[in-house]
Amino acid sequence: MTKIIFIIFLYTLIIYSQENKGIISIELTNDNSVVIINDSLKFYSSFKKAFPFGDYKLIVKENKNEWGSEFQEYSFTLSEQNNYFDKKFNIDNKVFIDSYPSDAEVTVNDSTIGYTPLSVSLSSQNILITKENYNPQKLISPKEINYVKLESNFVKENKSFLETYLFETLIGTAVALGATAAYFKIQADNKYDEYIKSRDKSLLDQTEKLDLISGTAFGLLQINIGALIYFFLNDN
Incomplete structure (x- = not known):
């Protein structure tokens, strides 16, 4: 008798569970x-399956392999x-498109x-x-993932060395160094003339300092002129 009751209960449970299900067809x-x-x-x-009665939230992602892909969401009961x-x-x-x-x-069809x-x-x-x-790139047959390397169309301006900022800088520096060397050389000569007349040793020390400044400026002037000659001869 107990077995019969258990079978009836189990059968009733199965029937009840089946009756309390609906169909979701996607x-x-x-x-x-x-x-x-x-x-x-x-x-x-696509699927068609039975689900228990209740509330459901359905999300359909457009691309299962792409993180952050677009999705559609539905809620129903x-x-x-x-x-x-x-x-x-x-x-x-x-299709995924990226560029470098x-x-x-x-x-796409002339629309951004x-x-x-x-x-x-x-x-x-x-x-x-x-x-x-950059040069434009056209995708004729796009794949699932497309990485496009864009080529620069920037054209380097081919200027003569005489038209560059470097030439102007070197010329300006040469003038400044030449003037500096000449000025301190004149000052050194004047101090030396005073030393000859007075035999004041301090004037001789000043002469040597002025000569050193003049000589340094003249040395830098020679380097400057050398750079001008080098860039001028190598100008294409």
């Missing part, structure tokens, strides 16, 4: 998508009155859709990547 048009139910169950393809949830998600396959350097403008890195629909046509001072 159709995905993108094989890369993932369906997450209540932040735990994951499905990577399965109950005796609403025991069937049916949804089709028309999600385009996406990044922050390049991406246009954003800046790298970003994802675009695989069905997009005429994908063009542009950035100032």
